[in-house]
Amino acid sequence: MQLLLPNEVLRKMRYHMILAGRREIGGMIMGEEVGDQKFRIVDFSVDTKSGTRSSFVRDSDQHEQALKEFFEKSGADYRRFNYLGEWHTHPCFSVQPSLQDIYAMQELVDGSGGVSFSVLLIARLRWYWQFECSTHLYVRNHAPTPVDLVHDMNWKQK
Numbered sequence: 001m002q003l004l005l006p007n008e009v010l011r012k013m014r015y016h017m018i019l020a021g022r023r024e025i026g027g028m029i030m031g032e033e034v035g036d037q038k039f040r041i042v043d044f045s046v047d048t049k050s051g052t053r054s055s056f057v058r059d060s061d062q063h064e065q066a067l068k069e070f071f072e073k074s075g076a077d078y079r080r081f082n083y084l085g086e087w088h089t090h091p092c093f094s095v096q097p098s099l100q101d102i103y104a105m106q107e108l109v110d111g112s113g114g115v116s117f118s119v120l121l122i123a124r125l126r127w128y129w130q131f132e133c134s135t136h137l138y139v140r141n142h143a144p145t146p147v148d149l150v151h152d153m154n155w156k157q158k
Helices: 007-020 060-073 099-112
Strands: 002-006 026-035 038-044 081-089 117-126 130-139 148-152
Touching: 002 007, 007 038, 007 081, 007 117, 007 130, 007 148, 026 060, 038 060, 038 081, 060 081, 081 099, 099 117, 099 130, 130 148
Parallel strands: 002 038, 002 148, 081 117
Antiparallel strands: 026 038, 026 081, 117 130
């Protein structure tokens, strides 16, 4: 699987990360399927209030509204545009998933979340501006696998 991260999405994510400082923030990732196992991040939701220095749990209602608005903008073309996964920051820790992150994602794809796969992107800013992240794919009944994240500098949102 390959995940494309457009410049303008990265700028928006970095902006929220700078404002949050050492607090964890995050939300959902929405994207577009652009090829066989190739997805472009189109938008993301962000909860800037509920995180602490060492944890983040998103507010379901706020993010469901963001997903609803995304589907309205994309014409409800669910085969092309859909929920891709979750993201959050680890400003004070490694960008590798914690055990809590792994358990939460496995629970999401193994039943309670109603999805058969989900991507987890964990990011932080090093030296205030350098974006560092890890991306992992969680699939029902499979171990998590790393996802190839590509910085897509040429994409422009319509």
